Amino acid sequence: MKNVEIKARVKEVAKIIERAKALSGTNGEIIKQHDTFYEVQQGRLKLRRFENGDAELLHYERPDVEGPKLSSYEKAEIKSESVSNLHKVLDKALGSVGVVKKVRCLFMIEQTRVHIDSVEDLGDFMELEVVLKPEQSVEDGEKIAYSLMKSLGIDKNDLISGAYTDLLKKK
Template sequence: MYSDITIKARCHEPSEAEAILLEQGAHFVGLDVQTDTYYETDYGKLKHRQGNIENVLIHYNRKLAGDAKETEVLLYLKNPSAETIAQICGGQQVLMQVKKLRKIFFIDNVKFHIDLVEPLGYFIEIEAIDLEGSIGADILSQQCNYYKNLLQIEDDDLVTSSYSELLQHS
């Protein structure tokens, strides 16, 4: 189990955000074409992400912490087999699929996504990750806020809903 703090916002100038990240020495991981399938679950969210870079089965719970979301990850399996997917998700109802193009960047423990979600448009996510529980929520929040300011993200552009929730209401 690990935790993270995430800020998501509408991104009006994705190329400008990318340039700022690269100026800061961000490592560009690549462009991921992702399909997230959400399954019915009693607690949190159960998601199977299929992409050309990221393939994971994840069960998590998020709660709002100011402008950010704090995530408790209960299950995280990289490259799960079809058998594992069937075992965990097979009896669960599919709630929704979200398709997106995601550019992935890293600076130390902070992951950045510049996402194109049709028909919603562009978004940017700042995800400060604590894999071992050694950083703490305060530092993670400080990292998110530092990059929020650096990327010139306005409070009006912050988004607290998931893509699946936004798509349901579009």
């Protein structure tokens, strides 16, 4: 699967949430996530645990640059009874390189997932994930991302590169 992503720091989270509510026509969905990243040769691998005990194993590749970027990913859903054992196996085989805990408010605006994240020990951020349709190009996704950035009031100077785990390591 492929999407075009951006990530940005958020200074006024309440304003972004209000704009996202207006654009999506919803109040959003609150999701608590606990991500453990593992050492891999290529891309990133994380086990994302949810409050109900279930999880997702995600592998993704994307360049660490500011602004819109293509992200390719694969995802597997894991039922709660297997999550702990899977983490033990991955940690033993690969080693973990970081943990990110966040509360995410998810809004869907057409084909774009808008995440407004409060990340433990880092602060507030916003991610856009424009899910590309088979007939769409990366350029199409970039146009959608830039348009939504403008509608949400995100300044290009607030864009960041990398993953939250990278920011936590630098802290």
